[in-house]
Amino acid sequence: MDNIDCAKQKIRAVIAGSQVPEDPRHADNTLEWLLRLEPDAGEALQLAALAHDIDRAIEEVKVRRADFDDYDAFKAAHARHGAELLRPILAVCGVAGDTVDEACRLVEVHEVGGDPEADLLKDADSISYFDVNLPLYYRREGWAESKRRSLWGYQRLSARARKIVENIGHKEEVLTRLLREVIHEHVH
Ligand SMILES: [Fe+2]
Numbered sequence: 001m002d003n004i005d006c007a008k009q010k011i012r013a014v015i016a017g018s019q020v021p022e023d024p025r026h027a028d029n030t031l032e033w034l035l036r037l038e039p040d041a042g043e044a045l046q047l048a049a050l051a052h053d054i055d056r057a058i059e060e061v062k063v064r065r066a067d068f069d070d071y072d073a074f075k076a077a078h079a080r081h082g083a084e085l086l087r088p089i090l091a092v093c094g095v096a097g098d099t100v101d102e103a104c105r106l107v108e109v110h111e112v113g114g115d116p117e118a119d120l121l122k123d124a125d126s127i128s129y130f131d132v133n134l135p136l137y138y139r140r141e142g143w144a145e146s147k148r149r150s151l152w153g154y155q156r157l158s159a160r161a162r163k164i165v166e167n168i169g170h171k172e173e174v175l176t177r178l179l180r181e182v183i184h185e186h187v188h
Pocket of ligand 1: 026053120125
């Protein structure tokens with residue numbers, strides 16, 4: 001097994017322990033969307049896609065929403081902690097230093113983007129929320145919180161990614177209705 005496969009396997013094993021039921025599916029689905037958006041995505045970007053929410057997987061140390069007044073401050077702390085957790089996993093697998101640095105940098109900026117690679121990760125992550133997280137999120141959090149989270153997620157999509165999300169269909173009629181409202185109400 002090469003270094004990158006070792007790292008992917010270890011990342012998946014950590015995320016499998018998450019108490020958030022959508023997390024394992026979301027990690028692989030974000031990687032799938034990344035490769036659909038950019039089939040030539042490099043190793044660092046692929047590792048970051050798989051690992052970006054690794055902070056959420058470790059209950060004892062994860063960053064908690066209740067500790068932050070501001071949702072964006074919470075998300076920034078979540079991203080920074082994820083990068084800290086990822087670094088030793090990549091090192092143990094012998095991933096090259098510059099790839100480790102870049103993967104951790106990308107995890108740290110995955111909520112905000114800011115350069116072409118980080119923007120790809122942000123789009124893949126956000127599309128995946130609408131693709132696989134939303135049904136479970138809705139069941140757990142209900143209409144108001146799911147709509148707030150969806151507006152926040154839709155707002156951060158590129159024009160290209162918005163077109164993709166507009167074509168995502170859900171079996172549950174209520175989710176289709178929620179998505180329609182989000183698309184019509186977001187700030188242009
Ligand atoms: Fe995510």
